[in-house]
Amino acid sequence: MMTMAPPQASTLAGSVDTLFDVMLALTGTISVAVFVVMIFFCVKYRRRSHADRSNANQTRLGVEVAWTVVPFLMFMALFGWSISLWSRMRTPPADAAPIYVVAKQWMWKVQHPGGQREIDSLHVPLGRPIRLVMTSQDVIHDFYVPAFRQKQDVLPGRYTQLWFTATREGEYPLLCSQYCGTDHARMTGNVTVMKPADYARWLQAHAGTGLAEQGAERFRRFGCSGCHGSQSSVHAPDLDGLYGSTVPLADGSQVRADDRYIRDSIMLPRKQVAAGYAPIMPSYTGRIGEDDVLALIAYLKSRHATTETAREQH
Amino acid sequence: MNSIESAVPPPRSYLDDGHSLRSWLFTHDHKRIAILYALAITFFFFLGGFAAMLIRLELITPAGDLLTADAYNKAFTFHGVVMVWFFLIPSIPATLGNFLLPMMIGARDMAFPRLNLFSWYLYMIGGLFTLAMLVLGGVDTGWTFYTPFSTMFSNGHVMLTVVGVFVVGFSSILTGINFIVTTHSMRAPGMTWMRLPLFVWAMYAVALVMVLATPVLAMTLSLIALERIFGVGIFDPALGGDPVLFQHFFWFYSHPAVYIMVLPAMGVVSELITAGARKRIFGYRFMVWAIVGISVVGFLVWGHHMFVAGQSMYASMVFSILSFIIAVPSAIKVFNWTATLYKGRIDFNAPMLYALGFVGLFMLGGMTGIFLAATALDVSLHDTYFVVAHFHYIMVGGSVMAYLGGIHFWWPKVTGRLYSQAWARFAAILMFFGFNLTFFPQYLLGYEGMPRRYHEYLPQFQVLNILSSAGASILAVSYLLPLVYLGWSLRHGPRAGPNPWRAKGLEWLTDSPPPTHNFEVTPVVNEGPYAYEDA
Known part of the structure; x- marks a missing residue:
């Protein structure tokens, strides 16, 4: 049966399959053992047999304790193994390269930081950790690549992430595995794993305006700069250096300005109001798409980076 | 009490106590109510089975050629809603439980006979809403109603379905209350807690779970209605809600609901195996504590449905370890059933074949549950056919086998x-093979990466899907067979007598079919259950 597994195309796949095989061997052995004992008893103690049945109704405490404690210890060992692998699967390496995914009924939109866009396909280089930052425009979807042994729900109103390092060139199915309505079964695509050099060429060929520059353009077009720009007379927070900083809120608490905070501030501005500012920011929910928000975040991130460099130069 | 019992006129069987429709529809007799339930759930079982047949026919080919995508989505939603709420949850408790619980503890009826009848009417009202939903065009949310799809995006008859499930939930709450009070207050003299048959323990535990968990379902469904009708932002992030909150609420009910479906099956099988092997259950106390343990820990594992849903990594770790732990009492039960066969005098009658089939299928379902409890493996397997196979092994291989085994075991008592x-025997064996042929290939499909709820699929999955559909047709035949030979027995079957299996248990002391008030004289209990001595 092992030959039926999907190809192993990520650094995690081998470890996941090893755990699966060990578990299969353990539970398989126990199941077969119980079946054999059951069939043996059924034959030996069938109604018409003359087998010895003296002291039939004894219950032995030792037996009960043994078959309680042994499975328990076995389960705890398997839990420990599984959880250490799980932590690895859920913690992207610090140097993982981000790629942005927006799911909607019923397609996958992919945005590379360099401005390359794809629909229902994702190109990634071999051997480099990739971190997908994902959100949904409507209902819950799920990004599933069997060959990578990775899967993560993609939620509206939130960013979830999924990481992998591809280890084998080729095309692998990408599937939506959270039921999302009529064409759920057609919300599929391909992940193409390429040699780094080929990938660089692919990036070059599909380069567009960078995500941060797209964000800068949207920052003006959506009217953000009208209040948040340096020339503005409106009392609105200055967004230079915002990304990654700690923001004091009107209710006295503090929040780190990460992707989620910035997204919420655009789409649900009343949720967390910055201290010292009137809650006058209009909500952009329904007016702009999740891909626009991703571009805006990339833009604010770049402004953070430029201020950092500026500070370092002083 | 005894003087009142002896004043009862010569017993007339509960079936002969009035033949009019009115005598059935207004009955307070727990046995007649059990039969009303049995007729209703049989109807819904075949209706849900018909939807399953459409699903399996569609999946014979990779292309979506028999049904449209929407029709397919409605078929699996209808299958899930009907099978979970209108068959599996009421199946054993409302039929066998209603019939047997008072008899097994030596009582004349339930503690609240009118409430018992009322709960059947609630079930029927919920059922009518569900039928209305079907007739008007169905619903496509899946039986899990995940938000924000169900609240803001689905165009189906979500509200009709939600109201149907809401109402039927109260039917199980009322049944649960009745079981709890009956078990506490109506046991015959000498029937101590540690002399209760395991079936009664299972009914008691399941009643507690019903009463504690089902209100959360009612609350969750009400919140869906609030958001869908009035646009109150609870689950949809566009309105400021949180879609994962819905999943927490939903599984806080629906995971215990899995135990509502399987605990009664465990109770039935304990009765069947002891009677079939003519032996005391091995490790009675361990069996009792396993039932109690499962029903308590069953409340603490709901998060294992959400390992990839965006739940915190640490929450997932806690839910994972608890899910491993709940496998321990299930393992204890399998080992004890097996050990009960040791030095028995095993008669392979039909109920025993069903019971042995249950143990095998439940074990395979349970073992694969351990894979899913392991977070690292669940990432791959979650929402694939592996999960579909796993829960069908527990609920169809487990609960339905046990339900049918119980029907065969107590049929002589119910009908005489x-x-x-x-x-x-032929039907039981056919069912075992048909079941495995249907669902074992689905483990492999999930392992290969086929997601569930797919109307179309990649061509490499076709062979296994054909096997599964072939198995489903065998399974369908094996479910129809009992209708024929059990129906035949109603008219032409030989008279059973009070105790055709020579089984232990108070229900076998009285006539078959029993008189309206079960016992002419309230029995006095002076020994534990399963006192088989002739092994």
């Missing part, structure tokens, strides 16, 4: 008639 053992 015997049925053809040869046909019944």
Whole structure:
């Protein structure tokens, strides 16, 4: 049966399959053992047999304790193994390269930081950790690549992430595995794993305006700069250096300005109001798409980076 | 009490106590109510089965050629809603439980006979809403109603379905209350807690779970209604809600609901195996504590449905370890059933074949549950056919086998008639093979990466899907067979007598079919259950 597994195309796949095989061997052995004992008893103690049945109704405490404690210890060992692998699967390496995914009924939109866009396909280089930052425009979807042994729900109103390092060139199915309505079964695509050099060429060929520059353009077009720009007379927070900083809120608490905070501030501005500012920011929910928000975040991130460099130069 | 019992006139069987429709529809007799339930859930079982047949026919080919995508989505939603709420949850408790619980503890009826009848009417009202939903065009949310799809995006008859499930939930709450009070207050003299048959323990535990968990379902469904009708932002992030909150609420009910479906099956099988092997259950106390343990820990594992849903990594770790732990009492039960066969005098009658089939299928379902409890493996397997196979092994291989085993075991008691053992054995064996052929390939499909709820699929999955559909047709035949030979026995079966299996248990002391008030004289209990001494 092992030959039926999907190809192993990520650094995690081998470890996941090893755990699966060990578990299969353990539970398989126990199941077969119980079946054999059951069939043996059924034959030996069938109604018409003359087998010895003296002291039939004894219950032995030792037996009960043994078959309680042994499975328990076995389960705890398997839990420990599984959880250490799980932590690895859920913690992207610090140097993982981000790629942005927006799911909607019923397609996958992919945005590379360099401005390359794809629909229902994702190109990634071999051997480099990739971190997908994902959100949904409507209902819950799920990004599933069997060959990578990775899967993560993609939620509206939130960013979830999924990481992998591809280890084998080729095309692998990408599937939506959270039921999302009529064409759920057609919300599929391909992940193409390429040699780094080929990938660089692919990036070059599909380069567009960078995500941060797209964000800068949207920052003006959506009217953000009208209040948040340096020339503005409106009392609105200055967004230079915002990304990654700690923001004091009107209710006295503090929040780190990460992707989620910035997204919420655009789409649900009343949720967390910055201290010292009137809650006058209009909500952009329904007016702009999740891909626009991703571009805006990339833009604010770049402004953070430029201020950092500026500070370092002083 | 005894003087009142002896004043009862000569017993007339509960079936002969009035033949009019009115005498059935207004009955307070727990046995007649059990039969009303049995008729209703049989109807819904075949209706849900019909939807399953459409699903399996569609999946014979990779292309979506038999049904449209929407029709397919409605078929699996209808299958899930009907099978979970209108068959599996009421199945054993409302039929066998209603019939047997008072008899097994030596009582004349339930503590609240009118409430018992009322709960059947609630079930029927919920059922009518569900039928209305079907007739008007169905619903496509899946039985899990995940938000924000169900609240803001689905165009189906979500509200009709939600109201139907809401109402039927109260039917199980009322049944649960009745079981709890009856078990506490109506046991015959000498029937101490540690002398209760395991079936009664299972009914008691399941009643507690019903009463504690089902209100959360009612609350969750109400919140769906609030958001869908009035646009109150609870689950949809566009309105400021949180879609994962819905999943927490939903599984806080629906995971215990899995135990509502399987605990009664465990109770039935304990009765069947002891009677079939003519032996005391091995490790009675461990079996009792396993039931109690499962029903308590069952409340603490709901998050294992959400390992990839965006739940915190640490929450997932806690839910994972608890899910491993809940496998321990299930393992204890399998080992004890097996050990009960040791030095028994095993008669392979039809109920025993069903019971042995249950143990095998439940074990395979349970073992694969351990894979899913392991977070690292669940990432791959979650929402694939592996999960579909896993829960069908527990609920169809487990609960339905046990339900049918119980029907065959107590049929002589309920109807006073015997049925053809040869046909019944044949149906049980056919069911075992048909079931495995249907669902074992689905483990492999999930392992290969086929997601569930797919109307179309990649061509490499076709062979296994054809096997599964072939198995489903065998399974369908094996479910129809009992209708024929059990139906035949109603008219032509030989008279059963009070105790055709020579089984222990108070229900076998009285006539078959029993008189309206079960016992002419309230029995006095002076020994534990399963006192088989002739092994």
